[in-house]
Amino acid sequence: MTTIAEKGFIQRVDGLGKRYGDTWALRECTFALKPGQVTALVGANGAGKSTLLTILAGLLPPDAGKVDTAGRVAFVAQDKPLYKNFTAAEMFRLARNLNAVWEQDRAERWLRTFGVRADRPCGRLSGGQQAHVALAMAVAARPDLLLLDEPLSNLDPLVRREVTAELLADSAESGMAIMLSTHVITEVSGVAENLILLAGGKLLLSGETDDLLAKHVFHVGPGSEVLVGDNRPPPDGWITRPATLEDIVLSNLASARDGGAA
Amino acid sequence: MIWIVWRQHRTAIVSTAVLAVAIIVFLIAFGNGFFYRGGWYLDYVPLDPAWKLAPSALGLAVAVFWAAPLIGREYEQRTYLVAWGQDVSLHRWLVRKVLLLAAAAVALSVIVGVIAGGLVDQHTPSRFSFAAFEADPAIQAAHTLFGFAVGLAFSALLRRTLLAMGATLVVVLAAHGLYVVKLRERIIPRSTRSAHGKNPVTRINDRSQTVRGMSTAGMPTRRANRSRSPLRRRRNAGGPVPRPPRPSA
Incomplete structure (x- = not known):
């Protein structure tokens, strides 16, 4: 397997397209994600952000183009799905069993930082707490690329800032690239080094901020x-x-x- | 992976194990019938042969409660985004999970089959009798695997838990009914020897009943006795059958 250093990117997307029935949800998307960079994926509702992230995570096959992946990818979906009858500790155990790399300390530290109890079933946690469990799982897997679909939507403004700081610190420490989608541009101002703007499934703008x-x-x-x-x-x-x-x-x-x- | 499968499906596994124990207890207690106290006398009531399908309920439970929700529930609750978004690929995740669950289901049904088969064999000399054949561990395992495959297929196709469970229930019941009513008689030989190997038996696939500990399995049926052929009548009655004369050298 070719390494990230040899390729110079973690993921490269070339002419990517996805169609649902007769409607193209995504068309002709071409860009590359490099190590350590934070990329903001911006677009209105229904622009194709979630579709793009799901394809990049390898959970949806594209109908056109190709995705070249050189590293490990973690994905936190928009609604932060978790097994509702699992506790946070059990979710960590599940992730530990399913990942080649796992840092239990990192996951537990995340929950401690944000005051989330690890012994409560996820179904009994608030939306924000569930988001923390999902983020802790993704970060502790130490991926080369972290894909976050509207990760801050369930969090209050103060916690948003703290979560963003934690993610940036992790990225700076480990060289992890982050791609986060949002339709609130102020969330990514001053954070994102790259911007990808989607509208109607098409790439409107792409480049360094x-x-x-x-x-x-x-x-x-x-x-x-x-x-x-x-x-x-x-x-x-x-x-x-x-x-x-x-x-x-x-x-x-x-x-x-x-x-x-x- | 074993822990994940156990943690995710432990309710279904434990419930099915309880069902298995209930089936075994039922067969031990009322395997062939039960005594009914009607005032001062004690009457023996033989069970309806349909009750002898009780071991097959395990395969149905596995199909409906283990296999049918397996993939549909992941889609419905969107947890496939968590389970399949890790380093372990979807194929490995699915293959391991299916193999582990199928192995557990087969093990349970074989245990029930062995115990039920042992109980039935005490009363019916033929392993091809209705009850003994149904309770055979291999038949139980086959029922369970068939149900599991049907449930898994519906789960993957429909991606809705309740819909998949309903469709699995209907199809497995229909297939079992078709097999019991139509196919079973065709796949079992019409004439074979009894378990003891001495008494020739006709129409082994009759619905044998045991009354007061006496089994009617292996006994010539009324239809067999109506045969016009004296040779067949004698064979059906268990008597010696004259050999055809050898051609002289």
């Missing part, structure tokens, strides 16, 4: 402002202001909707 921010500016004129992505000079009488990640995402989504991205 620093590059995207450097390229995109607003041209502000009398009564209007226009986002441009090629650093061209503003018209006479107009001024330029920097764009945020949210500006870039929202502007692209709006133009995709108005232009009929589907």
